[in-house]
Amino acid sequence: MDSLITAAARALAKGDPLGALNRVALREDLPALALRGIAMAQLGDLPRARELIRAAARAFGPNEALARARCIVAEAEIAFVSRDLGWAPKALDAARETLQAHGDSSNAAHARYLEVRRLLLIGRLDDAERILAALDPAPLPPTLRTTHELVSAGIAMRRLHTKAADEALARARRAAREAGIPALSAEVESASQLLQTPVARLIAAGQVSPQRLADLEALQTSKALIVDACRHAVRHAQASVSLARRPVLFSLARALAEAWPDDVPRDALIRSAFRARQLDETHRARLRVEIGRLRIALRGLAGVHATSRGFTIAPRHAHEVMVLARPVEEAHAAVLAFLADGETWSSSALALALGTSQRSVQRALDALAGAGKVQSFGHGRARRWMTPPMPGFATALLLTAPWPDD
Structure with a gap:
């Protein structure tokens, strides 16, 4: 791997997507396309990020299974941040096995954490807890240790184990400071506020x-x-x-x-x-x-x-x-509760998370949109829903997992 690619990967690992783009923005080789895709994802341009990652994954040959597996993991994270929860877990699991076989334990663990975070989001706590218990965060980089503790805190919160959640958040805060990524520290503080927020x-x-x-x-x-x-x-x-x-x-x-x-x-x-x-x-x-x-x-x-x-x-x-x-009671409070995380959701992802039909979710979204409580953008399968942002603030969708350097 040449020096510019290595420097761009390190910049992404430190949460500096602009620094990474300064090094690879004009390059069209496959490693540069993949890194540009991750940089665009960290900047919030998820559609463009997905295009770049998919293009790189398709172009990598059969002898470049490691690079292709990394692209699959990156695309799965983009789908997760986009709240497109319908992606195939089997493809992610196959990519994880490839990464593990090639000695890329960091990205293999990251793929596992993506699976756990998806299970947590759709309410499958027992499955998420079982997989998390088999993961040892000690040898992992600070970013993944932070993710581990955030997932642990999320499970503890949903089980109403506040002491365990508070301890996990304290460990996440220390790991985020070690990582030195402001967006990651902000995510930990946002999770910590949930312990003090009326539910x-x-x-x-x-x-x-x-x-x-x-x-x-x-x-x-x-x-x-x-x-x-x-x-x-x-x-x-x-x-x-x-x-x-x-x-x-x-x-x-x-x-x-x-x-x-x-x-x-x-x-x-x-x-x-x-x-x-x-x-x-x-x-x-x-x-x-x-x-x-x-x-x-x-x-x-x-x-x-x-x-x-x-x-x-x-x-x-x-x-x-x-x-x-509930703190807020109205006809579609459950839909609003999921949209309150500030992310963009598809109706199919909401239906999966709520355990109901997509048509029921679509009716609820139409009613909420008519009342001005939610808004959508895009059309057809690309349509996404979110709560209206506060004036003067932009919604930042940041991917904090590093692209490993070789």
Whole structure:
């Protein structure tokens, strides 16, 4: 490898894409094309970056399997940053094996981390944790050690293990300082802020209080009966009843819990659960049926008793009833939650992450776009969605993994 290619690779490893382009911008040989592609990705021009990487990968011959594998890993990272989650994991796994066979352990580990980050993003925590446990970050460069700890922190946050998340972020902060890449340090600080940001609301006895991750972790040992509107379940201690597939029952349980210890009038329950504007005897008959089903579903946790004007919930083993609600509640809050990371998402990637159909996601995006809450660019399969950026600030999509030098 000539000196300019080596210098460009080192510049990319230090997070200096402009320095890399100064050395290879006018060159058309294959290593230069690959490095230009990674530089363009770090600068945020992802479509151009993908074109350059693909062109280099196609042009590398059968005797250049190592270079082609590196290009496949780079293209997979561009797809990940673009939130194009439909790429084939088998191709990335084959590239990882090639890199490992040729002694490029750093890029092989980077390919593995890409796989783990994708699993984490689509909610497959057990698979992500299993793969991460098999990776030893000690011999890796600082950038990959930072990635390892960020993924560890992400898993711990989703499992509500705040102490483990805080320790992982502290290790990530040290590794990012060692790497000396400002964008990487900014990513660590952004993840650290999640520990201090309210992620839910707790409604108890008519009072509403914001909840951080540490507060939610403490709630896991609470003796109260909790109606969890984040997971659509009712739980107490170690017992839990899921009502995710029974929205009417959950709506009734939440309305009763928010009013506890008072009762809820029958008409209010009908409007809450059935969304009826004009009430008649059929609604009241249906309410009696659904209340009966709710009693059966919650047996062992709480009873539902009739009063002169409505119904009330009575916990069997708890002395308090609480409702845990999302920080923002609207029809398409889950879609907004994914778009809040500032990245650009395709509708297919959102459907994969949410575990729903692409058509349902498209309807939600159209509704949010009509309300001015999201915006799109591109057409057809290249269409991407994001939340509108703050005025005066540009969205920076930075790839922090180094292109190794030989």
